[in-house]
Amino acid sequence: xxxxxxxxxTVIGVNRRLGYGGTSLPGAIGRRIAPKLLAHLAxxxxxxxxxxxxxxxxxxxxxxxxxxxxxxxxxxxxNHTGANLVQGITTTFIGVAGPLGKVDRDIGVLEVxxxxxPQLVSEVGPRNIVVTNxxxxxxxxxxxxxxxxxxxxxxxxxxxxxxxxxxxxxDPQVAFLGPQFPGRVVYYGVETKAYGxxxxxxxxxGTRLCRICGHPLNYTWFYYGQLGHYTCKHCGFHRPTPQVQxxxxxxxxxxxxxxxxxxxxxxWPLSLATPGFYxxxxxxxxITTAVRLQLPARAVREGLAGYRTSFGRMERxxxxxxxxxxxxxxxNPTGCNEVIRTLVQNPGPKRLLILINDNAADGRxxxxxWDADFExxxxxxxxLKTIVTTGLRGLDMALRLAYGGLPPAGITYQPxxxxxxxxxxxxxxxxxxxxxxxxxxxxxxxxxxxxxQGYSANYWxx
Amino acid sequence: MRTLHLVxxxxxxxxxxxxxxxxxxxxxxxxxRGITLTVTTASLGETVDFTxxxxxxxxxxxxxxxxxxxxxxxxxxxxxxxxxxxxxLPVLAVGAGYQxxxxxxxxxxxxxxxxxxxxxxxxxxGEKRLTGNVxxxxxxxxxxxxxxxxxxxxxxxxxxEPSKTRPLAQVITGHGNNGRDGTEGAIYRNAxxxxxxxxxxxxxxxxxxxxxxxxxxxxxxxxxxxxxPDKWETLAHQSVVKRFG
Ligand SMILES: [Zn+2]
Numbered sequence: 279x280x281x282x283x284x285x286x287x288t289v290i291g292v293n294r295r296l297g298y299g300g301t302s303l304p305g306a307i308g309r310r311i312a313p314k315l316l317a318h319l320a321x322x323x324x325x326x327x328x329x330x331x332x333x334x335x336x337x338x339x340x341x342x343x344x345x346x347x348x349x350x351x352x353x354x355x356x357n358h359t360g361a362n363l364v365q366g367i368t369t370t371f372i373g374v375a376g377p378l379g380k381v382d383r384d385i386g387v388l389e390v391x392x393x394x395x396p397q398l399v400s401e402v403g404p405r406n407i408v409v410t411n412x413x414x415x416x417x418x419x420x421x422x423x424x425x426x427x428x429x430x431x432x433x434x435x436x437x438x439x440x441x442x443x444x445x446x447x448x449d450p451q452v453a454f455l456g457p458q459f460p461g462r463v464v465y466y467g468v469e470t471k472a473y474g475x476x477x478x479x480x481x482x483x484g485t486r487l488c489r490i491c492g493h494p495l496n497y498t499w500f501y502y503g504q505l506g507h508y509t510c511k512h513c514g515f516h517r518p519t520p521q522v523q524x525x526x527x528x529x530x531x532x533x534x535x536x537x538x539x540x541x542x543x544x545x546w547p548l549s550l551a552t553p554g555f556y557x558x559x560x561x562x563x564x565i566t567t568a569v570r571l572q573l574p575a576r577a578v579r580e581g582l583a584g585y586r587t588s589f590g591r592m593e594r595x596x597x598x599x600x601x602x603x604x605x606x607x608x609x610n611p612t613g614c615n616e617v618i619r620t621l622v623q624n625p626g627p628k629r630l631l632i633l634i635n636d637n638a639a640d641g642r643x644x645x646x647x648w649d650a651d652f653e654x655x656x657x658x659x660x661x662l663k664t665i666v667t668t669g670l671r672g673l674d675m676a677l678r679l680a681y682g683g684l685p686p687a688g689i690t691y692q693p694x695x696x697x698x699x700x701x702x703x704x705x706x707x708x709x710x711x712x713x714x715x716x717x718x719x720x721x722x723x724x725x726x727x728x729x730x731q732g733y734s735a736n737y738w739x740x
Numbered sequence: 741m742r743t744l745h746l747v748x749x750x751x752x753x754x755x756x757x758x759x760x761x762x763x764x765x766x767x768x769x770x771x772x773r774g775i776t777l778t779v780t781t782a783s784l785g786e787t788v789d790f791t792x793x794x795x796x797x798x799x800x801x802x803x804x805x806x807x808x809x810x811x812x813x814x815x816x817x818x819x820x821x822x823x824x825x826x827x828x829l830p831v832l833a834v835g836a837g838y839q840x841x842x843x844x845x846x847x848x849x850x851x852x853x854x855x856x857x858x859x860x861x862x863x864x865x866g867e868k869r870l871t872g873n874v875x876x877x878x879x880x881x882x883x884x885x886x887x888x889x890x891x892x893x894x895x896x897x898x899x900x901e902p903s904k905t906r907p908l909a910q911v912i913t914g915h916g917n918n919g920r921d922g923t924e925g926a927i928y929r930n931a932x933x934x935x936x937x938x939x940x941x942x943x944x945x946x947x948x949x950x951x952x953x954x955x956x957x958x959x960x961x962x963x964x965x966x967x968x969p970d971k972w973e974t975l976a977h978q979s980v981v982k983r984f985g
Contacts, residue, residue: 486752487752487753492808493784493808494752494753494783494784642871642872642873642890643757643871643890643892643938644890645756645757645758645761645890645937645938645939646757646758647758647761647939648757648758648759648760648761648764648938648939648942649757649758649760670983673972673975673976673979674943674976676972676975676976677942677943677972677973677975677976678761678942680971680972681761681764681765681768681942682764683768686971686972689972691972691975
């Protein structure tokens, strides 16, 4: 066991010296030598681990929870680099273990890829599992969303008996896990209708069906995607009443969000410096876990207030006096719509740069561009001064915008990604805001260009 | 002012990434030419007057919803839709919708789920999902014409009688109907079935116009369409042909 640990630590050390943030290799080597390494290290944590999984919001939720735990004065193991497969998580534990294999931390906060949950559950035996949502995302990777949900459902049955499931009540695909869960379930959800729509004609890809009987669900309220208030008239499945709920929300554009959350431990007014309604759900998941861990209200407030956006998820860049830029990863229609909504709320003159790649890490299928609401951009066409597209699928993006109702003359395609980024930055005039929306691998490319040009070097490191 | 009416079947059940792009494309291409395109939807239990329809779209889905849709199609819409296809109603059926319009879906245990039989075709499940970019030749759209798209399907579809149902296209890159015989999709009268899922029409404006022209000819005896610049359409189409073809 120790040999495995030392081998892993050596690789981490070498990686660091070479300047790599390599995350999976040390874990892979450690596991090769001692397959039970992760179980051994994780088993020492007195308050156990919380696993956070789901399609969207894993990273953000884990970071918010980590900030709350830190504000409570507790120590933790957190795979903060976003390495959410089993090797990467093993690396995280190798990194915090002492030379004699002792893990001296209070709590584990683990963001876990959906497909990795079964293995992680059997090795780590988490005390809590948080499921944020199940959106169709990169279908070519998993085949079908249904398989992923079934995978998590099965894994839930192998959790230790005292484990608690923390589930999003507003996502029927997630809430479905509740009645089948052998242990205690805590639901979180949004009650206020200050946001969202009663319009039930909004289409969502196959996720508004009852997972129990297969019939379409009846909605009285939508927040976004398939998130909302629903019942199945056919079999009686319905949205459970959340024990932790948001009762008021105020969207403050770029400035972020203010909201009120009612919990069994009290009702708290809270604020986030990050825009995007979806962050309410991320905060809710983190708050609910904090309540379950009996962390104080003060820690929740301070943790969330001090929370900064993780890299690429609506990151604010300063490019000079009076020149603002936002950088936001887009990878599926739901997240993209939230970004578009934030962009539309921004009142001033703005420019837009959209970078679409279809490498394996982006998802080979870019069909989702047609599900995202780029039509909303047409409503703000005048303050939108230029739109530039680039990336391997930059032409698909230009085409999408043309069919979204944006004036074709306002759309430009720049085949060279580096030039596209450089020109977009050079174009911004004082008082304007540049929105940069890349897919995952395009985000890495944008990051490289920005660093080369000397903008906020390494701002993505946390 | 010419008006066309599109019926979108089972939008809540048969929908996958980007299907919506096809409807958006038909709407815009009509609007740019001063044609009004109205869209109505019909799902489980709802009957449709196909004599009032000029175009029908049926999307794809994961397999989960299929038995429900099979049952409903058989009961409430199927016969009328099949009759309308005989009357040359243009139909675009994608993925699961395409399979539904074949004769049957055969399970390994030899159980069969009957289809509408519009296409002389049957489908059976395959081992691996067939996934990836597709480039195919489509002579029906004109000499040297191509179709580009993305496929992601478990089913293998086989055309049974070439005299009744022709393939829509021949694959250059990709798997097509079954990964074996090089065919992609099916065409019978003005009904088209295909595995090119999601936003098929935006990057294949010739196919969009093929459907619109037939719909206009049927309703107004005149299928002429004003040409459009198709700048981004052509560039995006060509970029896929160049990269994957
Ligand atoms: Zn039900």
